[in-house]
Amino acid sequence: MKLYGHPISTTTRPILLFAAEAQIPLDLVTIDLFAGDHLSPGFAAINPNRAVPVLEDGAFRLTEGSAILKYLAEHAGSPAYPAEPKARARVNALMDWFNTGFYRSFGYGLIYPQVLPDYAWPKAEMQAAALARAETEARRWFDVLDAHWLGAETWLGGAAPSLADYLGAVYVANGELIAFDLTPWPRVVRWTEAMKARPAWASVHTAFAGWCEMQRAARRYRIAA
Template sequence: MTSLRLYHHPISTSSRPVMMFATEHRLQIDHQVVDLFSGEQHGPAFTAINPNQAVPVLEHGVFRLTESSAILKYLADLVESDAYPIDARERARVNEAMDWFNTGLSRELAYGFAYPQLFPNHARPGAEAQAAGLACVRPRAERLLSILDASMIGPDRRFVLGERITLADYLGLGIVTVGEAAGMDFTPWPNLRRWLSTMKARPAYAQTHAVFTGAFGHARTRNAMALTGEGAC
């Protein structure tokens, strides 16, 4: 197999799902950490690799992909993973759930609620604007988390789409955990908490989330972070 190279950062919301999938599937990957906190993603060398100046980026020989969802699907097809089923309707359900995570939940929980608290360059200007913004976005994020809890996972499913893990679980985990790091209280959603515990119990979670867990393990340490590379200005 032509060599695989992944440009990523271990704290990145969109990098961690790819890292976890690759670890669980024992993919031989050349890991290239992009130092987001020094602004390496904005430099000419990385901009030539990804003009979006964001991680992750996958290179497979001369082939290059720059979106987390697309990278997950490509890798799953490459290794014929059950996490991305071949059946057209089953695959469509996975795509649907991934799009849901990547648009609505990412917008409200990650960009709206979490990033302004975790990363200073995402914070709204002034304490009053910050408080107002969080007050506005919180109920929208909570509504989507209620949908995830009741309608997607529900009381009987182990994973988002049933008893088998899919790419939707990997992608969703990255977004949900960044909300958790920012202090979103998941107490109202028992099914979500059960799913989150199931995902965190997988050995690859500890392997691929050690830096993330360490960075956000103490309440205010996270506010020392300067850049995310998650589409930051």
């Protein structure tokens, strides 16, 4: 199978992480997002949305990271996407939760305007107001994640990681780009540390770690306190 993506992409990394742990071979075709490769006519012919990731399995082509994760888990018969209807529905709900309210506030609202020029607001006062609002919203989502979704078990899925863990932990780890402090949410800290200790995490996140280091050196972000 072929995966079009980028090793720092938020939507590519959960797929690479899960595939590595599930021993699903993927041929990564790197689409250089910083060079604008995803906007090229050639890539638009692959995905009219001009976004990564895209999975090709023979003649079958699939977009959207969440859908790709589910397809790969089905393909491998992985327990990370349980077959029992209620357990599967819970995983679906968690993945939708991360993809909608949580990451709209945390990723698109708080992180990206500080590290990606295309997402920054045109005036300093607009940027400051937008970041303040997004941070308030993000902290509310972290309260829910810590107090409601994460319980006594290490993983969101219970005794073992589910697809929601692979997706959500990568989204949360993006906070490292702006040195976001997770210590107010001890269950979130415990969970992210457990995910980072998994065998494939470090190798999948090598390029991302380099990007974080560049951001720390430049210190262009407003540290969320």
